[in-house]
Amino acid sequence: MVRHFTPRSLAQALSLRKDPGLVPYSGGTDLMVSADENASYLFLHRIPEMGGIVEDDEYIRFGASCTFARILESPLAPKILKEACLEIGAPGIRNMGSVGGNIGNGSPKADSALVFMVTDSKLRLASAERERIIPLKDFYLGRKKLALDPDELIVEILMPHGNFDNYYYKKVGPRTALAISRVSFAGIMDVKNGRIETCATAFGAVSDVIIRLDKADEMLAGRTIAQAKARKGEYLKAFDTGIVPISGRVGVQYRKDVCMNLLGDFLEVNGI
DSSP states (O other), X not given: OOEEEOOSSHHHHHHHTTSTTEEEESSXXXXXXXXXXXXXXXEOTTOGGGTOEEEOSSEEEEETTOBHHHHHHOSSSOHHHHHHHHTSSOHHHHHHOBHHHHHHTOOTTXXXXXXXXXXXXXXXXXXSSOEEEEEGGGTEEETTEESOOTTOEEEEEEEEOOOOOSEEEEEEOSSSSSOOOSEEEEEEEEEETTEXXXXXXXXXXXXXXXXXXXXXXXXXXXXXXXXXXXTHHHHHHHHHHHOOOOOSSSOHHHHHHHHHHHHHHHHHHTTO
């Protein structure tokens, strides 16, 4: 028999989370695909602290139960995140699915997680006894393996303020709608007065975790466009070495070729 609990506050949810047998449930769009009739669920959609989008001096703070539809309506969400959310399923999925669930599913194909990764976002994790903030890139330990303790919940996703307007986002799938990614890519380049302030890239659906080679991206940061062109070959080589695809629905070489083509296009549209 299915048991369920619907807390109305974060404190109540964290107290219930002490029971490792309770499965956190927000929108359930991933969870219900393999629902267990004997499972016990901790419903999180009625907790105000986990459903909104607010900002402070440092971050845009997305509650983990915030739906993709709410992100699409929010003036605080950057365009790159909205574009990724539009690629997620049908309207019904976007109305129910949550960013916390998308991240907590642990899949390298998660559309919103790719954007949170490329923007160097962090996670606020909490239990009844403690709270911690970790970079999203440190949260993924392997496919479906998360740095989440059994008594913890993902409470918020913290996106640092930044200039994300000059972005490049592509999702490659077998069809134009309702598709699971075969390869996905997000790139952000902030250029001021002819100099690259920041360069960030991320690749999804390629390996066991989303690929973020920040050391390679640092090759272009602080450079003029002309200087970046001079380092283009070295930059591309770092990614050619660093991207190690796994086999799956499509071949390893296909994934590698698509990654490098998308990266090259990202550079070209930015004049590099």
